[in-house]
Amino acid sequence: MRVTVIDYKAGNLTSVLKALRHLGAEVEVTDSDAALVECAERIVLPGVGHFAATERLDATGLTTAIRAAIGRGVPFLGICVGMQWLYAGSSEAPERLGLGHFAESCTRFPVCSEKVPHVGWNSLDVREGSQLLAEVERGEFVYFTHSYKAPVTADTAAITQYIEPFSAAVERDNVMGVQFHPEKSGATGLKILRNFLEWEREGAAC
């Protein structure tokens, strides 16, 4: 399995690459090669850090390339900020547009007595029929570290509760996102990454 991982200089890629390689994927990394992204077999957009860092995707032409690849049916996985970018935007950087694949926007956890960021292992309430989360049982734990989150909608693949329910995973056809870090979520996380790598791709060749 060949996977194209996009490096947009938002944090550290090492862990994601390591987990994908551990699962037998052949990984290529790019920070600007639009042609490579457009013709990718599978795409992973990692990301820890600030939503504003996604600006680089527009500047390098990768946003357009990703849109084209998604249109061809290429399986796409966004992790953390990479998931949030699939939405219309985030209040973390209101001037920045996301991909808009999901119409809603991401917002910060409301101010309350609980700590923000949400850091640690929290459980998933998986919706039936999710391919990305196939064989993940309700109540399995994954590792989160974030202050902004996506709302629960019809595309939500798993809900997690912290202060309020939010989308821990989102999935519509070939476009998937996880708010947590599968590369840091032990056996459960590896199972989810494996599901992504084995997600049957359809659609035209490049």
Place this chain on the structure above:
Amino acid sequence: MLTKRIIACLDVHDGRVVKGVQFVDIIDAGDPATQAARHARDGADEIVLLDITATHEGRATLLDTVRRTARELFVPFCVGGGIRTADDAAQVFEAGADKVSVNSAALADPMLIDAIGRSFGAQAVVVAIDARRDPEAADPVRDAQVYVQGGRKLAGRRVVEWAREAEERGAGEILLTSMNSDGMRTGFDCELTAAVSEAVGIPVIASGGAGTVDHFVDVFGRGRADAALAASIFHFGVSSARSLKEELAKAGVAVRLPC
């Protein structure tokens, strides 16, 4: 539900895990990569590797240890000890760490916290604080002092104030070690942990003094800790993360039980 984290800590010297009470009577406790993998398998939520060599020559050995340890580790991995610059941090991240812990270097130059946070995100910066109650002060807890050099030298900062500043500068978590309790196995300093946890909005990891399951129940309750660090109780199979978590679950603490 967000669970309380149990973090396994490995003190590493010249590429080997070591254990000693307050840095004396050091005993060899194995290979870091093997130990980290075992703790993760046993249900530890995170692994912290603290390099106590902290010499210039030791840096290459440390990076090699980090690389070997990270290779097959799929839980959060934090590395501390001897990180003095953002470049040091970058090397440790490149070797496979997810977070770095900074201590005396951040006290000497607080901008280090800002610098690492800017490049790698707040979630990657843990500020470690070695704290000792001030018995002379009107309020020994509120006025607890920060120490450097393994607890031998006063840093001239109050613990609670320094924790707040670290948060403002972009730290993602505080790792609070009570020098009074460290290695004593008489329990965490719950009052001090609660004082820091209430003063900041970021997670606080309690460290120093773990000896029994009740100590953990106490620090998660009264101590308001978000996570707790355990070193000596996990070595030589004395108590595994799994058995500790099973006991904690029975006591009503929300923990992630390994499958």
